[in-house]
Amino acid sequence: MNANPPAPRSERFAALALPHLDAAYNLARWLTRNDSDAQDVVQDAYLRAFRAFDGLRGDAMRPWLLAIVRNASLSWLAQRHRGRELSYDEDLHGDKDADGDAAAQALDPQVLLMRAQDKRRLDAAIDSLPLAFREVIVLRELQECSYEEIVRILGVPPGTVMSRLARGRARLLRLLATEAHGSTR
Amino acid sequence: MTNCLEMAPLLALAPDELPEPQRALLTHLEACPDCRARQALFAGIRAATTRTATQHAAPAALRARLAAALHAEEAPAPPPLRAMAARLPASRGWLALASGWFAAGALASALYGVLALGPVLRMAPAALPDLALPGSADVYIDNHARALVTDHLIDVASSDRHTVKPWFRGRIDFSPPVVDLAGQGFPLLGGRLDYVEQRNVAVLVYGRRQHVIDVYIWADGRAQSSAALAPAGAEDVRGYRLVRGSAAGTRFVVVSDLDSVELRGFTGAFGEALASGKHVRQ
Numbered sequence: 001m002n003a004n005p006p007a008p009r010s011e012r013f014a015a016l017a018l019p020h021l022d023a024a025y026n027l028a029r030w031l032t033r034n035d036s037d038a039q040d041v042v043q044d045a046y047l048r049a050f051r052a053f054d055g056l057r058g059d060a061m062r063p064w065l066l067a068i069v070r071n072a073s074l075s076w077l078a079q080r081h082r083g084r085e086l087s088y089d090e091d092l093h094g095d096k097d098a099d100g101d102a103a104a105q106a107l108d109p110q111v112l113l114m115r116a117q118d119k120r121r122l123d124a125a126i127d128s129l130p131l132a133f134r135e136v137i138v139l140r141e142l143q144e145c146s147y148e149e150i151v152r153i154l155g156v157p158p159g160t161v162m163s164r165l166a167r168g169r170a171r172l173l174r175l176l177a178t179e180a181h182g183s184t185r
Numbered sequence: 186m187t188n189c190l191e192m193a194p195l196l197a198l199a200p201d202e203l204p205e206p207q208r209a210l211l212t213h214l215e216a217c218p219d220c221r222a223r224q225a226l227f228a229g230i231r232a233a234t235t236r237t238a239t240q241h242a243a244p245a246a247l248r249a250r251l252a253a254a255l256h257a258e259e260a261p262a263p264p265p266l267r268a269m270a271a272r273l274p275a276s277r278g279w280l281a282l283a284s285g286w287f288a289a290g291a292l293a294s295a296l297y298g299v300l301a302l303g304p305v306l307r308m309a310p311a312a313l314p315d316l317a318l319p320g321s322a323d324v325y326i327d328n329h330a331r332a333l334v335t336d337h338l339i340d341v342a343s344s345d346r347h348t349v350k351p352w353f354r355g356r357i358d359f360s361p362p363v364v365d366l367a368g369q370g371f372p373l374l375g376g377r378l379d380y381v382e383q384r385n386v387a388v389l390v391y392g393r394r395q396h397v398i399d400v401y402i403w404a405d406g407r408a409q410s411s412a413a414l415a416p417a418g419a420e421d422v423r424g425y426r427l428v429r430g431s432a433a434g435t436r437f438v439v440v441s442d443l444d445s446v447e448l449r450g451f452t453g454a455f456g457e458a459l460a461s462g463k464h465v466r467q
Contacts, residue, residue: 008259008367009259010255010256010258010259011344011367013255014252014255014344018248018251018252018342021243021247021248021251022240022241022242022243024243025241025242025243025244025247026240026241026242026243029241030241035241035244038241039244039246039247039250042243042247042251043247043250043251043254046251046254046255047254047255047258050255050258051258109222109225109226109229112226112230113226113229113230113233116229116230116233116234116237117233117236117237118237119237119238119239122233122234122237122238123238123239126234126238137234141231141234141235141238142234142235142238142240144235147202158204159204162198162202162203162204163194165197165198165202166194166195166197166198167194167197169197169198169227169230169231170194170197172230172234173197173226173227173230176230
């Protein structure tokens with residue numbers, strides 16, 4: 001019985017949005033650091049995106065969707081931790097770590113590179129990054145987003161993306177240099 | 186002349202990540218082995234991060250849940266199976282339900298100006314085939330429950346039967362008919378391979394609101410049963426329901442936590458779509 005109406009809106013949305021589900025989940029998983037929370041955040045974000053879908057005109061789906069996932073993750077973290085996790089400004093300013101720098105300088109670069117190739121150590125180091133740096137590292141290094149995409153996802157100017165990325169990488173290096181088996185710092 | 190202190194914040198960035206004005210500073214590198222080494226270290230860390238860090242893939246259960254949620258979001262009122270079935274005399278069972286679908290279908294077809302009822306009209310009650318499939322209800326329900334719990338509900342996630350059907354090719358010696366029931370409120374979520382009684386079995390996964398429906402499907406060895414037919418009542422086991430059916434040279438077992446009325450509605454629509462041969466023509 002061939003009585004199907006033209007592809008419903010949900011199918012059009014699914015066709016465009018579901019291919020980005022792994023990227024969406026990966027981002028939410030790294031930001032919330034938890035599987036079931038990430039699943040809830042992504043489901044919530046997708047439903048929000050579905051409702052706002054008609055407002056998407058000629059924009060690329062991926063950055064639009066990831067921006068919604070990122071915002072949903074941040075709201076979730078703000079609720080869960082009452083802002084504790086979201087000490088964005090503090091993260092961004094309290095950025096000097098002479099001990100870490102010294103440790104990074106003192107270590108043989110080969111040792112640092114080997115640590116970066118150890119999945120467990122690297123994951124733990126990324127997990128220990130403050131949110132503002134973690135998100136930009138995940139977007140750039142893991143999701144391989146372009147600058148333009150990151151600018152859209154975070155809603156900040158390119159110069160800010162650049163400086164957070166540089167500082168995030170420097171911090172990641174320090175974490176790898178000083179890491180004590182993934183303990184949080 | 187640039188000094189190393191000015192360079193420090195730039196070394197973590199790839200040259201193509203730098204805006205034009207800062208790129209000029211990189212000339213400093215030619216004269217400074219320390220800065221060069223640090224830049225190389227960052228390049229190595231970046232590459233290692235991309236290669237090594239865990240990429241968390243979305244669990245199949247999330248995919249299935251999402252497909253069902255999106256569908257529910259769009260269609261707050263799925264076809265009124267429950268009301269429809271309530272009007273039917275229970276004793277006539279599946280055939281009555283099927284004719285109910287048929288009536289609803291006829292209406293829908295008229296609305297869309299498509300009349301494709303021929304195959305359904307020819308559907309005969311025939312001799313009730315032996316519906317026994319290998320394995321007791323428990324086997325299917327255990328598999329269904331395990332798939333839900335272990336997030337291994339779906340191997341190939343797609344609402345497109347032209348994606349799901351070919352996926353089984355080479356994995357199983359039977360090409361399962363995959364029908365599209367989205368119009369009846371049962372969107373296709375995907376398929377998986379399951380294992381029943383020492384045999385690989387194709388499983389088609391459909392959704393209804395937040396519920397998941399598994400269809401275990403086999404070729405019917407007796408081949409002559411080209412007409413649809415007619416599941417007995419639903420078996421209730423541990424909160425799940427199971428309905429057996431056969432149509433168009435296949436036998437199938439439907440398992441879900443849907444209530445039995447909706448589940449029989451699904452089974453009717455599924456059997457009818459198989460019998461109409463729509464999946465073969467397209």
